[in-house]
């Protein structure tokens with residue numbers, strides 16, 4: 556795991572944004588590639604190590620709206636299909652927020668069809684992460700309430716930035732949102748499935 560993190564530091568924040576399957580300079584050709592569908596999720600894959608760095612990049616607080624969730628699921632699918640990819644580090648491109656969780660505006664005043672589509676995307680995102688064949692690590696580099704916490708729980712390992720200002724936890728009931736049953740039973744009460 557330490558090696559993976561060292562790798563993440565090396566892959567680091569040097570990513571160029573806005574490219575689809577762009578190759579880095581000639582020396583690294585075929586070793587590293589980056590992709591993003593619409594710039595909310597940036598992926599940098601290092602074929603020489605088999606480690607992908609995935610950064611949520613939806614300022615100001617990395618809200619998980621329909622667009623971002625869809626992009627996340629597509630990015631996960633691409634990585635799962637890459638036979639060279641063995642591990643994934645999930646983090647944030649922002650300085651103090653991992654993700655502020657679900658965009659509550661996606662559930663406020665929207666049609667039942669939209670809300671259904673949104674929750675389907677939430678479920679899809681969780682299935683992709685929790686069910687991934689990759690070794691998954693959440694590098695939690697900032698605040699991580701609600702779905703941010705649940706994303707971290709869905710990973711195999713979690714490491715959080717050592718800063719007392721950052722908090723992580725399940726606060727959704729304060730907003731009147733109940734975590735769905737498939738999530739509570741699988742993640743929070745895994746003994747039911749053992």
Ligand SMILES: CCCCCCC/C=C/C(=O)SCCNC(=O)CCNC(=O)[C@H](O)C(C)(C)COP(=O)(O)OP(=O)(O)OC[C@H]1O[C@@H](n2cnc3c(N)ncnc32)[C@H](O)[C@@H]1OP(=O)(O)O
Nearest residue numbers: 616655656657658659660681698700701702705706727734
């Ligand atoms: C994996 C499976 C998932 C299953 C999900 C199960 C249930 C999960 C539910 C949730 O995730 S509910 C959402 C929980 N999240 C929160 O309550 C976050 C609240 N936000 C904060 O605490 C802070 O924003 C922050 C993350 C600590 C960042 O603080 P900062 O001071 O940097 O920014 P702000 O000025 O507060 O926010 C900027 C901007 O963003 C809006 N915003 C913040 N969070 C949300 C949100 N969750 N949904 C919609 N909008 C949000 C905030 O209102 C600001 O908007 P403007 O005022 O600029 O218009």
